[in-house]
């Protein structure tokens with residue numbers, strides 16, 4: 174194989190599309206990947222390996238891949254020597270208990286003496302230990318959600334994202350064990366190849382820029398000159414806002430980068446301070 178940096182991605186699943194979308198926002202032009210195990214990136218010295226997500230931490234630890242994108246849940250379950258380089262902010266899900274009708278758990282102690290099916294035995298057993306609970310853990314490789322209806326387990330401990338899988342299997346959410354999102358991992362310690370290290374640093378820089386850009390928006394508005402101080406006091410700007418003169422000398426234009434989620438909190442205050450023509454634009458990249 175080439176001396177390119179090797180990135181492992183989930184072959185088919187919740188994280189695949191979002192991971193590819195992130196890479197494409199990083200400016201990477203990825204070959205059509207349908208059904209292939211390895212694809213290259215046209216404009217970046219990196220190859221992408223498509224693997225089963227559960228295998229990714231081990232492959233990264235063993236150097237089959239240099240880095241990987243995988244759920245924190247899998248990283249934590251596998252307990253390999255891999256290192257989380259960056260949390261990626263997508264693929265959010267929780268590992269939680271779910272029960273079928275008639276087996277309700279009102280308080281966590283209700284799981285004592287119960288049988289729990291899971292694909293996350295390590296995390297679950299650790300949780301039981303730290304909470305002084307005593308339940309039987311049944312380890313399954315998949316399709317955990319059908320275990321209660323098959324009579325194999327009283328309840329399950331599984332990953333829930335949208336909740337559709339639980340709903341389809343008539344299971345109800347209960348206590349949460351672990352919150353997870355997609356992360357970028359590498360083997361512990363620096364990569365041995367200096368060139369690959371440079372490529373990894375470049376990739377991380379791009380990923381961070383995309384992440385900040387996505388959590389920020391570009392706010393533009395016109396304001397009456399006399400409201401400037403008031404408006405500046407309202408804007409939760411990352412840097413000092415830009416103030417521009419307009420042809421109408423009683424008016425100013427104010428531009429600022431703000432955290433996306435703050436917009437709806439401040440819009441009414443801006444309007445009552447006299448702001449008009451308010452525009453909120455997406456930002457593609459933001460280098461800080």
Ligand code: PRP
Pocket residue numbers: 186187226227315331332333334335336337338339
């Ligand atoms: C989990 C879990 C469910 C599904 C739940 O699998 O086992 O099958 O996600 O998602 P939902 O709440 O949106 O319906 P995961 O994607 O972790 O992958 P897996 O195939 O490796 O188990």
Ligand code: ZN
Pocket residue numbers: 225226227
């Ligand atoms: Zn998996």
